[in-house]
Amino acid sequence: MQQMNWSDINLFQYQQLVKALSIEDDIDKTVKLVSIVTGMTENQVLSLSIADFNKEKQKLNFLSEDIQGKPVNFINVNGRRYECIYDVRNIPAARYIESKVFGDDLVNNIHKIAATMVLPMKKTIFGWKRAKYDAANHEQYAQDMLEARFVDVYHSAVFFLSVYLNWIKVSQGYLMEELKMKKIPSEEIEAVQDFLKYMDGTIPYMKLPDSTISKLMKHGK
Numbered sequence: 001m002q003q004m005n006w007s008d009i010n011l012f013q014y015q016q017l018v019k020a021l022s023i024e025d026d027i028d029k030t031v032k033l034v035s036i037v038t039g040m041t042e043n044q045v046l047s048l049s050i051a052d053f054n055k056e057k058q059k060l061n062f063l064s065e066d067i068q069g070k071p072v073n074f075i076n077v078n079g080r081r082y083e084c085i086y087d088v089r090n091i092p093a094a095r096y097i098e099s100k101v102f103g104d105d106l107v108n109n110i111h112k113i114a115a116t117m118v119l120p121m122k123k124t125i126f127g128w129k130r131a132k133y134d135a136a137n138h139e140q141y142a143q144d145m146l147e148a149r150f151v152d153v154y155h156s157a158v159f160f161l162s163v164y165l166n167w168i169k170v171s172q173g174y175l176m177e178e179l180k181m182k183k184i185p186s187e188e189i190e191a192v193q194d195f196l197k198y199m200d201g202t203i204p205y206m207k208l209p210d211s212t213i214s215k216l217m218k219h220g221k
Helices: 011-020 026-038 042-046 050-064 095-103 106-117 135-147 150-170 172-181 186-199 203-217
Strands: 074-077 080-084 118-124 127-130
Touching: 011 026, 011 106, 011 135, 011 150, 026 042, 026 050, 074 135, 074 150, 080 135, 106 118, 106 135, 106 150, 118 135
Parallel strands: none
Antiparallel strands: 074 080, 080 118, 118 127
16 A cells, blocks of 8 residues: 655645544544545545555554655646745735735635745746736635645745745835835725734744644654
């Protein structure tokens, strides 16, 4: 039986794995985890023989392993390609407003974070070229991030958010002036100000994914 690893799941599966941790009954929790990583329904998992169930359960072994990988330059999913933009100075001011999701649950919002840090690309006869970021398509970008490889989105989003949080701590004045120059509505500027105050000093928040993975590890080897 071929062993699974973190590269075999997408971001949505990861989010479901984290949610499964709230299940109190250990058997129900394991059934849910097996269902998530294999694609079987919970009823299909429960219908397995003990021998087959134990074989499928072995696929959870990767949960005890470190998440190997690194930030990537491009995320390929559903026949589309996105370029990851890590230089926050190249992100239009209006998109900072979308970043209020950072103040909530990182795990459940990581696809929205990723959708904010990427630029869609279009395929031409000369290869892939940058396309214009359309805020109206943010939901589509986020949906694609959910279906992309977990390790690519995870490492890229965590790196981006770390850079972003450090940057806004030293660039609040610049950011607010840029928003005013772009004639962003005053209520939206106030929302960004509230966000900056909320996020001040929260760099350790990036420790959350590691603590979550430590819980998942208990269901590994």
